[in-house]
Amino acid sequence: MNSMLEWRSHLLPDLFDWFESGIAGLPGMRGAPGLHGIRIEEQITDDAYRLRAELPGLDPERDIDLSVTGDVLTLQAERREETEHKRHSEFRYGALARSVRLPSNARWGEATAEYKDGILTVTIPMSESKESASRTIRVQRKGS
Template sequence: MAGLLEWRPPVLPDLFDWIESGLGGFPAHRGVPGLHGIRVEQQLTEDAYTLRAELPGIDVEKDIEITVADDVLTLRAERGDETKDKHHTEFRYGAFVRSLRLPPGALGDEASATYKDGILTVTVPLATAEKTEARTIPVRR
């Protein structure tokens, strides 16, 4: 498929993790309070782009929004704080946002999503491009 080899998923997940953890452990450089990234896995086949996102503890019916605009897939989710009297927590609460560029030929209007065991799976079909043979184009004067 033309363009399939040209698209590459983001190659900076380690940088994303480093920034998310406070720029390498420097607490003074934390990101936007209450706004967190979403960890994802991406898979590209000849007929579909599949995105799996870790979103445990989310109410699918009211706390997840998925949009596609200008070849960008955006996931938004929110998890409210359930307990008020905790001594220590490493859970993340608040808004979670992640935007990813779709590969060439992605049919965003036909995307579908499922949620099971804390994993959101979004599948976006790809247009099937018929292979065309090379042809010579004559130049006129």
């Protein structure tokens, strides 16, 4: 039984990587809903939310765009790259996007972003007191 669980745990990440990279010969697979071209890592600590994204070969000022709408952080990037060799040239380009839901106590107005060695790191401080997403409203009886 343990060997079966081990096999599954090793197989699933490979399958997800395969789907994420697209299936050759199937147009439209890449960029289909739920499939992303940007690999990320998320980390939540007591004081901050951190997102690291693999975006090698990009100019952060020209090619990367970050925005927050409501409680969703959206990362958009556009790759424009050309490699040339003596008898061969190749273009690699396209739009990439990834959205993540931020914790309710994230102070996105104080977010910072840094790009180094092909890795984008977004840090968003979080409030110490977690404001509850729900609250009770007391109903008062009004005289007739």
